[in-house]
Amino acid sequence: MPSRNLSAIRRLLDEVGPVDPTGIEERVAKYGTRSVKKAAKVFGLNLAVSMVDLTTLEGKDTPGKVASLCQKALHPHQGLDCPTTAAVCVYPAMVKHAAKIVKGTEVKIASVATAFPSGQAPLKTRLAEVKAAVADGADEIDMVINRGAFLAGELSLVQDEIASVLEACGAATLKVILETSELETYDNIRAASFLAMQVLRPGDFIKTSTGKTSANATLGNNQVMLEAIRDFYLSTGTEIAMKPAGGIRTAKQALTFLIAVKETLGDAWLNNQRYRFGASGLLNDLLRQLVKEKTGCYQAPYHFSESASSY
Amino acid sequence: MPLKITKTPKCYVGGAFIRSESGAVSPMHSLSGEFIANIPQCSRKDLRNAVEAAAKAGGWAKRSAYNRGQILYRMAEMLDARASEMADAIAITEADKKTAAAEVQVTIDRMVHYAGWTDKYEALLGSVNPVASSHFNFTVTEPCGIVGIIAADPFPLLGLMSLVLPAITSGNTVVALASSAAPYPAILLGEMLATSDLPAGVVNLLTGKRSDMISTFATHAHISSIAAAVNQTDAITLQQGAAENLKRVSLFDPETHWTSTESQGLDLIRNHLEFKTTWHPVGA
Numbered sequence: 108m109p110s111r112n113l114s115a116i117r118r119l120l121d122e123v124g125p126v127d128p129t130g131i132e133e134r135v136a137k138y139g140t141r142s143v144k145k146a147a148k149v150f151g152l153n154l155a156v157s158m159v160d161l162t163t164l165e166g167k168d169t170p171g172k173v174a175s176l177c178q179k180a181l182h183p184h185q186g187l188d189c190p191t192t193a194a195v196c197v198y199p200a201m202v203k204h205a206a207k208i209v210k211g212t213e214v215k216i217a218s219v220a221t222a223f224p225s226g227q228a229p230l231k232t233r234l235a236e237v238k239a240a241v242a243d244g245a246d247e248i249d250m251v252i253n254r255g256a257f258l259a260g261e262l263s264l265v266q267d268e269i270a271s272v273l274e275a276c277g278a279a280t281l282k283v284i285l286e287t288s289e290l291e292t293y294d295n296i297r298a299a300s301f302l303a304m305q306v307l308r309p310g311d312f313i314k315t316s317t318g319k320t321s322a323n324a325t326l327g328n329n330q331v332m333l334e335a336i337r338d339f340y341l342s343t344g345t346e347i348a349m350k351p352a353g354g355i356r357t358a359k360q361a362l363t364f365l366i367a368v369k370e371t372l373g374d375a376w377l378n379n380q381r382y383r384f385g386a387s388g389l390l391n392d393l394l395r396q397l398v399k400e401k402t403g404c405y406q407a408p409y410h411f412s413e414s415a416s417s418y
Numbered sequence: 419m420p421l422k423i424t425k426t427p428k429c430y431v432g433g434a435f436i437r438s439e440s441g442a443v444s445p446m447h448s449l450s451g452e453f454i455a456n457i458p459q460c461s462r463k464d465l466r467n468a469v470e471a472a473a474k475a476g477g478w479a480k481r482s483a484y485n486r487g488q489i490l491y492r493m494a495e496m497l498d499a500r501a502s503e504m505a506d507a508i509a510i511t512e513a514d515k516k517t518a519a520a521e522v523q524v525t526i527d528r529m530v531h532y533a534g535w536t537d538k539y540e541a542l543l544g545s546v547n548p549v550a551s552s553h554f555n556f557t558v559t560e561p562c563g564i565v566g567i568i569a570a571d572p573f574p575l576l577g578l579m580s581l582v583l584p585a586i587t588s589g590n591t592v593v594a595l596a597s598s599a600a601p602y603p604a605i606l607l608g609e610m611l612a613t614s615d616l617p618a619g620v621v622n623l624l625t626g627k628r629s630d631m632i633s634t635f636a637t638h639a640h641i642s643s644i645a646a647a648v649n650q651t652d653a654i655t656l657q658q659g660a661a662e663n664l665k666r667v668s669l670f671d672p673e674t675h676w677t678s679t680e681s682q683g684l685d686l687i688r689n690h691l692e693f694k695t696t697w698h699p700v701g702a
Contacts, residue, residue: 405466407640
């Protein structure tokens with residue numbers, strides 16, 4: 108089994124080229140050194156707000172909680188002239204509750220499907236879940252890949268499943284979650300990125316993680332995937348979008364991720380059609396920094412529709 | 419002759435010892451003009467970080483009053499064990515060694531004083547109120563949250579702790595700017611607090627220029643109460659900024675002689691408390 112595993116992924120990497128891990132780490136370490144202040148910072152913060160997929164994915168989600176999440180997405184903060192978020196991201200059962208509020212607005216409804224977060228359900232069940240979410244009004248579907256199959260070297264199975272989900276999506280945008288923390292190496296992340304991109308349509312997303320494991324989106328993983336998108340675009344002309352998710356909590360982190368996008372893919376990817384943040388807490392920190400830039404006063408977290416008294 | 423080990427003074431913030439975020443330092447000299455060390459010159463960003471550290475120490479208010487008292491007493495033990503070292507630190511800028519030693523002794527006494535207050539102030543400040551309907555009506559106190567302290571220049575240890583102690587007695591967490599003229603005792607104090615069972619982030623000590631941070635102390639929305647021993651001009655800055663988020667501001671004469679027992683007690687604890695009144699139906 109291991110030999111088959113190695114050879115299949117290695118053959119793919121021979122095609123698309125491996126990752127230089129040290130180079131990636133060195134590269135992303137530099138992003139934190141860029142100084143973004145004043146007008147540029149406000150631009151970056153507003154851009155980040157417009158890229159947020161405001162997410163609630165908990166067992167205790169209720170229609171009421173989803174409703175307040177939707178209102179937050181539509182009206183992030185009173186007294187601030189900032190954009191709406193890109194989307195709300197909820198479980199399939201909550202799509203119809205979100206649809207009542209955001210349908211017909213700029214805010215899209217994203218739904219995780221395909222037995223999120225493990226993906227360990229029969230394909231038939233996973234496809235039915237996707238179809239149900241789309242029928243209820245989901246504009247975007249976040250699927251998880253079959254990591255078990257990927258690590259076992261059954262790459263064509265993984266790719267076929269992505270293609271089946273894509274078909275089930277119909278007109279809905281698809282986001283393919285690689286769950287980078289379970290892929291273990293940068294090489295695997297790059298290989299999985301290409302595997303997904305080869306069947307995706309222009310404008311579909313690859314996404315780092317579910318946010319349900321200990322390790323989430325990092326600058327390193329983000330960079331590997333951005334470079335995969337760049338290389339894929341240069342060789343095929345297909346523009347694939349990117350969504351890091353999980354672990355991005357502060358405005359400063361978000362700005363650093365945007366710098367990575369700007370310096371790897373350029374301005375064409377600096378919009379919410381091409382780049383998103385999957386996050387729940389990030390929006391409040393972005394708003395906090397925007398109010399700070401506007402008033403000059405540091406703000407307390409509890410003024411941003413959150414019960415939290417800490418950061 | 420052994421090589422002299424020069425020390426890098428660092429500020430005690432969030433239970434860790436930090437340099438200023440800006441990297442700036444200012445040299446400190448003894449009375450005879452000898453160079454002692456470079457003291458971190460903290461900026462408003464260090465203040466922001468310290469407030470975030472103080473916010474993470476909210477568990478302090480949830481500890482039992484008795485436990486807070488034990489820890490304040492432990493602080494006194496830690497200072498007592500290193501009293502002569504602290505007296506030497508004060509003597510860098512204080513000519514009279516006896517005065518320096520006395521300041522340490524009064525500070526130790528004051529720590530013990532407030533250690534006794536932790537489980538008693540509530541009984542004196544809270545009340546059961548007479549009402550005309552069939553309700554029990556209570557008033558209880560709650561700590562404000564994060565308290566900003568700006569210490570006077572004289573009495574670098576006692577002046578600082580006389581403002582810090584009443585705030586932490588009731589469960590507040592503190593961000594304090596030490597004496598600008600004599601910051602070294604606050605640096606040393608941080609090293610003692612680190613070994614005193616006081617949870618990280620409850621007391622955060624910054625050094626630097628008052629003018630760099632005073633307006634940020636005044637306007638920071640997460641600081642809910644301020645105690646400051648400052649001059650008239652700084653007092654106006656604080657009160658104007660405090661109006662933004664309705665902070666409490668307690669002002670003290672910068673020339674206060676802190677050794678007096680009038681500089682301690684219940685009134686100073688009350689400065690950093692909120693009062694909550696609850697109506698409870700009789701028989702429910």
